[in-house]
Amino acid sequence: MLLETERLIVREFSENNWSDLHEYLSLEQVLKYEPGGVSSEEECKNMARERAEGDCFWAVSLKETNKMIGHVYFGQQEPAEFKTWMIGYIFNPNYYGKGYATEACQRILEYGFKELGIHRVVAMCNPENASSWRLLERLNMRREGHFKKKAFFKRTDDGQPIWHDAYQYAILNEEWSFIV
Numbered sequence: 001m002l003l004e005t006e007r008l009i010v011r012e013f014s015e016n017n018w019s020d021l022h023e024y025l026s027l028e029q030v031l032k033y034e035p036g037g038v039s040s041e042e043e044c045k046n047m048a049r050e051r052a053e054g055d056c057f058w059a060v061s062l063k064e065t066n067k068m069i070g071h072v073y074f075g076q077q078e079p080a081e082f083k084t085w086m087i088g089y090i091f092n093p094n095y096y097g098k099g100y101a102t103e104a105c106q107r108i109l110e111y112g113f114k115e116l117g118i119h120r121v122v123a124m125c126n127p128e129n130a131s132s133w134r135l136l137e138r139l140n141m142r143r144e145g146h147f148k149k150k151a152f153f154k155r156t157d158d159g160q161p162i163w164h165d166a167y168q169y170a171i172l173n174e175e176w177s178f179i180v
């Protein structure tokens with residue numbers, strides 16, 4: 001499966017993507033709002049292999065150079081009959097501020113709503129992660145919830161959870177169709 005935009009190719013992962021993946025998953029700053037920590041080369045090799053076999057992760061590459069600059073998670077939520085997908089993304093900071101993440105996610109939403117007949121797409125993000133919720137708003141997703149102390153990814157030195165809030169965003173098929 002391959003999706004094309006003006007500047008990007010959005011497609012299934014390949015094992016060879018591991019080094020481009022490692023370039024940004026080895027940076028603390030990129031993972032500030034993610035559950036896990038940085039990944040080693042070995043972990044990125046395994047990740048690229050697993051993602052190549054699954055169907056939830058899309059690799060985003062520049063058309064001009066074929067460089068993989070980020071990835072998008074687009075996975076179906078349970079129960080399947082609700083036809084609800086979740087979207088998430090991590091990009092290489094060398095390529096921030098150019099609209100690439102927006103362009104890739106827009107294309108994936110189009111694929112989801114038009115080709116897969118999805119009913120609803122949701123996303124969650126930490127309110128402190130303004131780059132993330134600004135992206136969701138560029139995608140015309142609606143902020144529909146502010147959950148207080150929704151989750152924790154880290155603990156204090158004495159083992160206490162460091163809770164953080166979460167925004168929930170969503171867009172329905174009919175909302176997306178109205179916009180495009």
Ligand SMILES: CC(C)(COP(=O)(O)OP(=O)(O)OC[C@H]1O[C@@H](n2cnc3c(N)ncnc32)[C@H](O)[C@@H]1OP(=O)(O)O)[C@@H](O)C(=O)NCCC(=O)NCCS
Pocket residue numbers: 029030031033034088089090091092095096097098099100101102103124125126129131132134135
């Ligand atoms: C979230 C993330 C992908 C957003 O990256 P980003 O570069 O801000 O998003 P885009 O690629 O869509 O670029 C948008 C920016 O480029 C600018 N831009 C330039 N050309 C553009 C174009 N042709 N189209 C759209 N925007 C353009 C926009 O104005 C915007 O800048 P601004 O934020 O200063 O207003 C990135 O910050 C990231 O990977 N973070 C780490 C992982 C993470 O936190 N993931 C989310 C977990 S919930």
